[in-house]
Amino acid sequence: MPADDSELLSRLLAGDQQAFRTLVATYQGAMRAVAIAIVGSAHADEVVQDAWLAAVRNLDGFQGRSSLKTWLLTITANTAKSRLRKVRRDVSLDDLPAPHGSIDENRFAADGHWSPAPLAWHEDSPEALLAEDELRECLEKTLLGLSELQRSVLLLRERQGLELEEICNLLEVSLSNARVLLHRARLKVFATVEHFEETGEC
Amino acid sequence: MLTCKELVARSSDLLDEQLGWREKLALRRHLLLCRNCRRYLRQMRLTQATLRLLPESPSPDSERLADHLAELRRDSARR
Numbered sequence: 001m002p003a004d005d006s007e008l009l010s011r012l013l014a015g016d017q018q019a020f021r022t023l024v025a026t027y028q029g030a031m032r033a034v035a036i037a038i039v040g041s042a043h044a045d046e047v048v049q050d051a052w053l054a055a056v057r058n059l060d061g062f063q064g065r066s067s068l069k070t071w072l073l074t075i076t077a078n079t080a081k082s083r084l085r086k087v088r089r090d091v092s093l094d095d096l097p098a099p100h101g102s103i104d105e106n107r108f109a110a111d112g113h114w115s116p117a118p119l120a121w122h123e124d125s126p127e128a129l130l131a132e133d134e135l136r137e138c139l140e141k142t143l144l145g146l147s148e149l150q151r152s153v154l155l156l157r158e159r160q161g162l163e164l165e166e167i168c169n170l171l172e173v174s175l176s177n178a179r180v181l182l183h184r185a186r187l188k189v190f191a192t193v194e195h196f197e198e199t200g201e202c
Numbered sequence: 203m204l205t206c207k208e209l210v211a212r213s214s215d216l217l218d219e220q221l222g223w224r225e226k227l228a229l230r231r232h233l234l235l236c237r238n239c240r241r242y243l244r245q246m247r248l249t250q251a252t253l254r255l256l257p258e259s260p261s262p263d264s265e266r267l268a269d270h271l272a273e274l275r276r277d278s279a280r281r
Contacts, residue, residue, distance in 0.1 A: 015279055112208065113207075118238055
């Protein structure tokens, strides 16, 4: 168990309100991403709510064998799965069209070279890119255009920093499927930033 | 030699350390010679960093939820 966790945990056990606010603010997003991947957005909020209640009920049983984050995400995944009548066996790898396309085969000549070549972007830090309100909105739009599973895999990996293996275990998808989902999602987000850098608009 | 198209197809696996050393070497060799792919990979890393920093839309009820959870915890500790 990480050091920050044990400090937070002792305050949680004491019922400290501020500690619970920190806990919810820190992990709610990741829990939502897990829930959406398994039951879809329509039921995700209910699942997250139930998972929080289960976590509080079982707080005394938290042994610190894993991080709080892993523990909470496992509870969320289990809560979500128990809601499903049957566990989804076939993972949809359907690729929905994105607002600015992707880096697909149209970007390459017959010999496999870039055509056209990637343009150099104007900004070279994430802070500078995100200073543009329009790009932020544009990215949100692209994220919403991804399938729920694809979006969750992307956010769990990039925003929450989960290892691929952990994502596969939580969502019960194979490593190869997770790799495909993640790669396609990244290319769409890349295409969105590229489009914005090229045209200055969304 | 590996094409640009093949490099892009394997770029996520490179970023996620999912490649064996032989494949990794082939990609590195291509990158050494190909400015376009170096640029692509650099900008893909920038895209990743941007997603990491993209603010999460806060859920409006989260403080109320947290306060409710704290209350539940205090109740069960009292019992």
